[in-house]
Amino acid sequence: METEQKVQINASAPLFDAKAYYNNTEIKVKLKDYRGKWVILFFYPADFTFICPTELGDLADHYAEIKQLDTEVLSISTDTIFVHKAWHDHSETIKKIKFPMVADPTGNISRAYNTYIPEEGLSLRGTFIIDPEGILRCYEINANNIGRNTPELIRKLHAAQFVYKHDTEVCPVNWQPGSKTLKPNLELVGKL
DSSP states (O other), X not given: OOOSOOOOTTSBOOOOEEXXXXXXXXXXXXXXXXXXXXXXXXXXXXXXXXXXXXXXXXXXXXHHHHHHTXXXXXXXXXXXXXXXXXXXXXXXHHHTOOSOEEEOTTOHHHHHTTOEETTTTEEOXXXXXXXXXXXXXXXXXXXXXXOOOHHHHHHHHHHHHHHHHOTTOBOOTTXXXXXXXXXXOGGGTTOO
């Protein structure tokens, strides 16, 4: 039974070591090895499903843009690397993926990020943005029947990176790179 929140904004992201399917091979992924880079953890329920390939395909289509932002993507499901490989080999959409597909068959990573559904052995759709120091800056968890929006994820990544570099400024609603930010102070109170 899941009773405690294990992830918290502005706290260290839970570390993990796991196998991943990447570039037609098995690799070992250690979250701590990504220190110094931004990381997007992209949890999804299962391979060979319906919404998942639409999300992962769209993420793959935007991967070059995300990489230019000094960010790595790690997709994570409770499938094994063998299932990841089979899906990759049989789906034109999944063949586009160039980022590691992490295997979490025990559900331990999903539990650590509070996305695990014990009665199903699957993960919810969870998206986590981790800064170069390993601190969780943003997360979103959706029901499994609601797909995510990659351009919005990239917008949030831009905003997280902006405020990381400019700690006296904040990004208001619908902020886009190059848009005006705010500098919180008493003079702004009641004027927005």
